[in-house]
Amino acid sequence: MRKALTKSLFSFYSIPRTVNRNTRTFTTSIKLSSNMEKPFEKMEEQIPKAPEPTSAAAPKQEEQELPKLSPQEFRIYNRMAEHMDMFHENFRRTWNLLYGACESKKRPTGMSIRQFIGVGDDFCHHLTIHHTIEERHIFPVLARKMPAFKKELELLTQHKQIHEGLDKFEEYLGQCRSGEKELRMDEMKAILDTFGKVLWQHLDDEVHELRAENMRRYWTPAEMARIPI
Template sequence: MSTNPDAPSKETEALPKLSASEFREYNRLAEHMEYFHNHFRHTWNTLYDACCANKRPSGVSIRQFMNMGMEFTSQLNMHHSIEEQHVFPNLAKKMPQFKNGLDLLKQHKEIHKGMDRLEEYLEACRTGEKELRLSEMKGVMDTFGKVLWEHLDDEVRTLGAENMRKYWTIDEMKRFRM
């Protein structure tokens, strides 16, 4: 085994071009993740745009709007729980990006701090303890929006074909379920 520090690592070696079917297989997890992330982006945008305009979307009651926010936090929490308990541990077997303490998991922790605050705020509004003020809600969303959007992009990019092929064989990818 060569210990030459100038020898190219597996990551820097030029990898052969993928066929269309190989690309699809290696990119499958990224596409699957992008599907879920697009739902979160859409809901975030609906909520955030209303907060910026200081006006709920047309035809959406206060109760429906608050429920949309609560469902957003609940669904994102469930999504992250599935990733952390089932998906990330499998990926971490070969991919350092999914090991505890690294960026993607640190992003989850930062996102959850903001999500918890949003959920607490909306719950206080739902129970009548506070009055819903879209400017206040925007302030809460601003505490985690940047890291959320970075995370949604980083995770998909990390699961993309060109990165996945550095760690997994095509046969391993075919057996990988999300």
């Protein structure tokens, strides 16, 4: 489903691949048989010495004290968090409607079964498009400098866990729409419970990573203007 949906997505500029860096390891071997015959002081002289501390020993980027942002700078750096939270708030509201109906065991007043199933279908469709855009066009850009957005780290792993449950939810709604199954609130709730916790955690985590105080550690104001969202 996710591959088919990407055909309808608007196109962004192409994103270059990150360059892999090769690491080197150095090994040192010491012949104990010859050293054991020498005084301890002589042996100590032959032990490889660590280089003097360099700039790499300076405090990490996230540990450094940074000056307070001006109101204008805050708006620039907080733009992505605000936009993302706006999208996420729509998902939260729809989830609450669906899950609330499951808990009360009745649909919202005035909403037919077909309309209720349609709300669930829209939720699945919009969340899938949202995550596909993130993975194809936004995360690759952020991953150039931000570890949290690199592949297989926390945020992308959450996507996979969410869609395992979302696919089951979409399948269930399809069966109810076709008449193959009768819509039962307890069955629907059981499916939502399989991915609800990770979904809500993800909605919060993503916005937290995009907040102004975090973004300023990795990006310049000019770079912020070029990040697609």
